[in-house]
Amino acid sequence: MTIETNLMCTGEYFIDYEKCQQVIINLLINGIDAVDANEGKVTVETESINGDVHIRVSDTGRGIPAEEMEKVFEPFYTSKKQGTGLGLAISKRIVEAHDGRITVSSELGKGTTFTVVLPANTDKSARMTV
Numbered sequence: 001m002t003i004e005t006n007l008m009c010t011g012e013y014f015i016d017y018e019k020c021q022q023v024i025i026n027l028l029i030n031g032i033d034a035v036d037a038n039e040g041k042v043t044v045e046t047e048s049i050n051g052d053v054h055i056r057v058s059d060t061g062r063g064i065p066a067e068e069m070e071k072v073f074e075p076f077y078t079s080k081k082q083g084t085g086l087g088l089a090i091s092k093r094i095v096e097a098h099d100g101r102i103t104v105s106s107e108l109g110k111g112t113t114f115t116v117v118l119p120a121n122t123d124k125s126a127r128m129t130v
Contacts, residue, residue: 001032001040009046009053014121019094023102026087027057027114033080034061034112051120058113064106072104 024044031042045056064072064079071077073092078085095102098118106112 001035001037001042003028003032004041004043006043006045009048009055011048011051011120013053013118015098015118016094020098020118023091023094023116024055024057026091027116030087030114031057031059031061031112034059036061053116053118053120055116055118056113058111060111063108063110064104064112065108069104069106073102 028042028044032040034040035042039060041060043056043058045054045058047054068079073088074085075089076085077089092102095116095118098121100116100118102114102116104112104114
């Protein structure tokens with residue numbers, strides 16, 4: 001398995017670093033869990049679009065069935081043998097607390113992409129609490 005990065009985001013943003021780190025780590029763990037250990041790939045990409053931060057975590061894993069796509073952000077929903085089903089629900093809450101959004105796209109047998117969009121925040125006094 002390989003992990004690739006394409007980090008194109010520039011600028012200074014004021015966010016709750018630890019909470020946003022939790023979101024990215026959760027998405028990375030999910031991507032790693034979804035791919036084949038020998039051939040899979042997880043990619044993290046960032047870019048700034050119209051001042052907003054776009055973060056994409058993609059994997060070449062098994063994908064998510066269409067009937068499960070709406071459930072992935074629900075608390076306690078999991079397709080894993082082990083896990084609480086809270087990671088994506090918490091991640092969504094963190095992103096929304098930043099006035100952002102998180103979306104998922106997937107194709108069976110080809111992989112999944114989670115996209116996090118955080119609006120530009122250059123206010124040094126802003127404090128995010130979740």
